[in-house]
Amino acid sequence: MSDENDVLISECSLQRFCTQVLEKIGVPAVEALLATNNLIEADLRGVYSHGVVRFPIYVKRILDGGTNPKPKISVVRETRTTTVVDGDNGLGHLVGIRAMEMAIDKAKDGDCAFVAVKNSNHFGAAAYYAEMAARANMIGFSFTIGAINHMAPWGGAEAVLGNNPFAVAFPTREPFPIVLDMACSVAARGKIIVAAKEGKPIPGDWATGPDGLPTTDAVEALKGFVIPVGGPKGYALTLTVGLLSTMLSGAYFGSEVGDLYAKTTTAQNSGHLFGVLPVASFDDLDAYFDRIQRGIADIRGAKKATGVDRIYLPGEREYLSLVQHREHGIPIGPALAEELSALAKAYHAEFDILT
Structure with missing residues (x-):
């Protein structure tokens, strides 16, 4: 934009x-x-x-006072392959980095590992953490609860869900991993925030105003609901990501979730889940990379639609x-x-x- x-x-x-x-x-x-x-x-x-x-x-x-500038991030529960982390209300970016580092470290002996997080905050782009794993030759997963409820359940008229972003990253021989990074709404609410700040309109399928009707006015959209991608499928997806991000750690979900912008004096208790699959535990690394490069060649070599010069992989434009x-x-x-x-x-x- x-x-x-x-x-x-x-x-x-x-x-x-x-x-x-x-x-x-x-x-x-x-x-x-x-x-x-x-x-x-x-x-x-x-x-x-x-x-x-x-x-x-x-x-x-x-x-x-809503976010702790000097958190003491701690482990509250642990097994050989899992950890529950208390972020002590620190900046979500910092808590997320520490938690994914723990997952990667646990997986260095060949085990798959998952780290659940509570008492964190908005952690930015989910891709960042999944890519950390990809750089360590692991397939990385990153899930988070939205920092604001701005999506209604399918058929509902009250916002009790966020758009709950998630990311998956695959290591490749390319200079970048293949990365799926998406919110469960047609567009991330952050894009609406950018448009509102700059006085720009938004596409009519991104959000509704407070009256429940689609709007191109970004300011009105921030008062209403974001629209789930794929209708009821997007609703089910955001619910699933929200549950994965919170139910294993005790982070807030549903009506408990505070508003990142409106409730700045209280802790959000945001939840995340990070996971890693060490490729070498499943197959020889070279064999994996050979396979994924053949897959990349198939995608790039597919017949192109009229007017298309290049087919991009997820994460390539970024x-x-x-x-x-x-x-x-x-x-x-x-x-x-x-x-x-x-x-x-x-x-x-x-x-x-x-x-």
Whole structure:
């Protein structure tokens, strides 16, 4: 959703700005950098709905006491292949990284492993964690409960579900893994937030207004419901992901879920689930990579529809965006740039725009 009015900022400049602000509000330097790199990667990949557009609310939640800037992340239950983690109400990005690291570490001896999380917060883009596993030659899974209830159950007229994103990543010989990263709504609510902030319309099949009727007004859409992808199938999918993300750890679900934006003084108790399948436990790595490369060749070599020049793999466009943005800068909408600039002035942080 970038356009000619956007400004450009380099990855390094954006990283410096975010870490400086987080450190000023009490986040330790190492943890501020981890959370920042996670956040910025979403923008690099062109997933602007989960990038720095969310940074102001993360800051506000820390300032208002709703998020703990110095969490003591702990293990509350553990077996050889499973762990339940208490995130101590820390930044979801940090808690998610630590939890996926635990899953990967457990799987190094060849076992499949899953880590369930409670007492966390909004963790950004689900792909980040699944890709961590793919880089370790494991198939990675990442599930999370939505940080706001904005979807009604199929046939209902009350929002008791989030759009509950999830991701699966497969290691490949390509410079990127194959990654499915999706919300269970037609479009992530974050995309509506970006459109509302920049005063842009949204497609009519993304959301309804508070009257339950489809709308192209992003501001009205934020007052209504997001529409599940595939109708009742999307509803069933978001319910399943929500249950996986919460029922194993005791995180909040349904009516217990707070609002990321409206309830900034109270803990959210967001839940996640991370899983890994170490490829070498199932077959020789080279045999796996040979098979998946043949599959990739089949997909890329398929007959193309009229007007189509290239067939992309899931995660490929995001990788190409990352390469481009690292070289030329990350596009930021003018309204968001103004908001971030105000934060920079308030905390004496550097916010250097390229153009």
